[in-house]
Amino acid sequence: MQIYLDTANISHIREAAAWGILSGVTTNPSLLAKEDPNVDVKERIREIHSLVGGHLSVEVISTETDGMVREAHEILEWFPEATIKIPMIPTGLGAVKRLSDENIPTNVTLIFNPVQALAANNAGATYVSVFLGRIDDIGMSSSAILEEITGIWYTHNLESQIIAASIRTPLHIIESAKLGAHIATVPYNTLKQSLQHPLTDKGVQLFLDDYAKMQTEIAKLKG
Numbered sequence: 001m002q003i004y005l006d007t008a009n010i011s012h013i014r015e016a017a018a019w020g021i022l023s024g025v026t027t028n029p030s031l032l033a034k035e036d037p038n039v040d041v042k043e044r045i046r047e048i049h050s051l052v053g054g055h056l057s058v059e060v061i062s063t064e065t066d067g068m069v070r071e072a073h074e075i076l077e078w079f080p081e082a083t084i085k086i087p088m089i090p091t092g093l094g095a096v097k098r099l100s101d102e103n104i105p106t107n108v109t110l111i112f113n114p115v116q117a118l119a120a121n122n123a124g125a126t127y128v129s130v131f132l133g134r135i136d137d138i139g140m141s142s143s144a145i146l147e148e149i150t151g152i153w154y155t156h157n158l159e160s161q162i163i164a165a166s167i168r169t170p171l172h173i174i175e176s177a178k179l180g181a182h183i184a185t186v187p188y189n190t191l192k193q194s195l196q197h198p199l200t201d202k203g204v205q206l207f208l209d210d211y212a213k214m215q216t217e218i219a220k221l222k223g
Contacts, residue, residue, distance in 0.1 A: 001176065001177045001181060001182060001183060002024070002182065002184075003022060003023060003184055003185075003186060004022065004023060004025055004055060004163070004183055004184070004185035004186070005022055005024075005025050005026075005052070005185070005186065005188060005191065006025075006026050006027075006165065006185040006187050007025070007027070007031060007187060008034070008035045008039075008044060009035050009188065010047060010048070010051075012188035013048055013051050014051055015188075016188060016191065016192075017051045017052045019195075022052050022054070023183070024054040024055025024056060024057075025049075025052050025054075025055070025057075026056075026085075026129075026165070026185040027048070027056075027057065027058070028059045028085065028109070029059060029061060032044060042078050042079070045058055045082075046079060049079070049081060055083055055183075056079075056082060056083065057082070057107045057109075057127075058079060058082040058083070058084060058085060059084075059085035059086075060075075060084060060085065060086055060095075063087070063089065063091060063092075065091045065094040065098070068086055068092060069095050069098050071084075072084040072086075072104060072106075076104065082105075083105040083107050083127065084104060084105065084107070085106070085107045085108075085109050086099075086106055086107070086108055086109065087109055087110050088108050088110045088112075088116050088119075092108065093108075093119055093120065094123075096123040096124055097123045097124055099124075100124025100125070105126040105127075106124070106127070107125070107126065107127040107129055107163065108120035108125040108127070108128050108129065109129045109165070110129070110131060111129055111130045112130070112134070112145070113145060114148045114149045114152055117149045117152075117160075117162070118152060118158075120160065121153075121158045121159065121160040126160060127160060127161050127162075127163050127183070128149075128161070128162055128163065129163040129165040129185070130142075130145070130146055130149060130162060130163065130165060130181075131165050131166035132146065132164055132165065132166050132167060132168070132175075132176070133166035133168035133172065134166045135166075136168070142172070143175045143179065146162075146164065146175065147179050149162060150162060150180040150181065153180070154180060161182040161183060162180070162181045162182050162183070163181065163182070163185055164176035164181040164184040164185070165185050167184055167186045167187065167190055168190065170190065170194040173186060173190075173191075173194055
């Protein structure tokens, strides 16, 4: 399962990119505004891609089919590597179909149930983003819904890649991998937390302490 970083924070992206585990980044207007409401979106997007490469979704803000398609072409003029992120609404599906016919990659976002995921696939989406945390927020089981979606995918050998989004905890990452999601897009803090373990920290410190003791003994023998 590939890992994307879900953020627009440049310092976090730069640090996580250095770990060598990222295959892409996802952003949205809310994440961009959170970092800097006055940000030059075009410059920020290009800077993010220069740090990570790979997948980078850029979201449209129109809600009508023609507007989404027009925005997609405008985005591709200044950032040809973009995957166009489109909301899971009927007009969005129409835009996905038209962009798919032009071989333009799309990421259908804000998916919360299997029918939405299936509809996005049938419209030609390259990626379908299932929002796990927000599903849990309304008292439903994100694991159960993701399992239904992946079961449909592997039964019918569907082409769209499933992105597990709205990741809140390390357990979401584990469940996404176990259930067969192709990608998990993870906030910086959650990803960093997932990579840490107190026994790892204790083990590293023990190795360092033992090495320091060894060097002290060697110095005594030489002294």
